[in-house]
Amino acid sequence: MREIKKEERAPLLIKQLLDVWEKSVKETHLFISNDEIKNIKKYVPQAINGISHLIIETDDKEDPIAFMG
16 A cells, blocks of 8 residues: 555546546445436545545556545
8 A cells, every 4th residue: 555645646546546436336335326426426536636645555557446545
Protein backbone atom coordinates (compact mmCIF):
# COMPACT_ATOMS: atom_id res chain seq x y z
CA MET A 1 0.00 0.00 0.00
CA ARG A 2 1.08 3.53 -0.54
CA GLU A 3 -0.23 6.99 0.23
CA ILE A 4 -0.85 9.20 -2.79
CA LYS A 5 -0.40 12.92 -2.22
CA LYS A 6 -2.92 15.30 -3.77
CA GLU A 7 -0.42 16.68 -6.27
CA GLU A 8 0.31 13.13 -7.51
CA ARG A 9 -3.29 12.39 -8.54
CA ALA A 10 -3.09 12.31 -12.31
CA PRO A 11 -6.26 12.03 -14.43
CA LEU A 12 -5.40 8.39 -15.29
CA LEU A 13 -5.21 7.48 -11.60
CA ILE A 14 -8.55 9.16 -10.91
CA LYS A 15 -10.13 7.22 -13.79
CA GLN A 16 -8.68 3.95 -12.48
CA LEU A 17 -9.99 4.66 -8.98
CA LEU A 18 -13.38 5.60 -10.40
CA ASP A 19 -13.49 2.19 -12.10
CA VAL A 20 -12.57 0.48 -8.80
CA TRP A 21 -15.29 2.48 -7.03
CA GLU A 22 -17.95 1.60 -9.61
CA LYS A 23 -17.13 -2.13 -9.60
CA SER A 24 -17.20 -2.17 -5.81
CA VAL A 25 -20.53 -0.36 -5.58
CA LYS A 26 -22.14 -2.65 -8.15
CA GLU A 27 -20.97 -5.73 -6.23
CA THR A 28 -21.87 -4.56 -2.73
CA HIS A 29 -24.81 -2.15 -3.06
CA LEU A 30 -27.41 -4.21 -4.87
CA PHE A 31 -30.15 -1.88 -3.62
CA ILE A 32 -28.81 1.04 -5.72
CA SER A 33 -30.02 1.21 -9.31
CA ASN A 34 -27.69 1.68 -12.27
CA ASP A 35 -29.19 5.14 -12.82
CA GLU A 36 -28.42 6.10 -9.22
CA ILE A 37 -24.84 4.83 -9.62
CA LYS A 38 -24.43 6.89 -12.80
CA ASN A 39 -25.69 9.97 -10.97
CA ILE A 40 -23.41 9.48 -7.96
CA LYS A 41 -20.44 8.64 -10.21
CA LYS A 42 -20.35 12.24 -11.46
CA TYR A 43 -19.24 13.39 -8.00
CA VAL A 44 -16.71 10.66 -7.19
CA PRO A 45 -13.65 12.16 -8.97
CA GLN A 46 -14.03 15.38 -6.98
CA ALA A 47 -14.42 13.38 -3.78
CA ILE A 48 -11.30 11.31 -4.54
CA ASN A 49 -9.31 14.48 -5.15
CA GLY A 50 -10.50 15.85 -1.83
CA ILE A 51 -9.28 12.94 0.30
CA SER A 52 -6.46 14.16 2.53
CA HIS A 53 -4.78 10.78 3.03
CA LEU A 54 -5.48 8.55 0.03
CA ILE A 55 -4.19 5.00 0.43
CA ILE A 56 -4.10 2.72 -2.62
CA GLU A 57 -3.49 -1.01 -2.94
CA THR A 58 -2.20 -2.17 -6.32
CA ASP A 59 -1.80 -5.44 -8.17
CA ASP A 60 1.43 -6.85 -9.62
CA LYS A 61 1.19 -4.41 -12.55
CA GLU A 62 0.80 -1.44 -10.19
CA ASP A 63 -2.85 -0.99 -11.22
CA PRO A 64 -5.16 0.10 -8.37
CA ILE A 65 -7.37 -2.64 -6.95
CA ALA A 66 -8.58 -0.90 -3.78
CA PHE A 67 -8.38 2.45 -2.04
CA MET A 68 -9.40 4.20 1.15
CA GLY A 69 -9.07 7.62 2.64
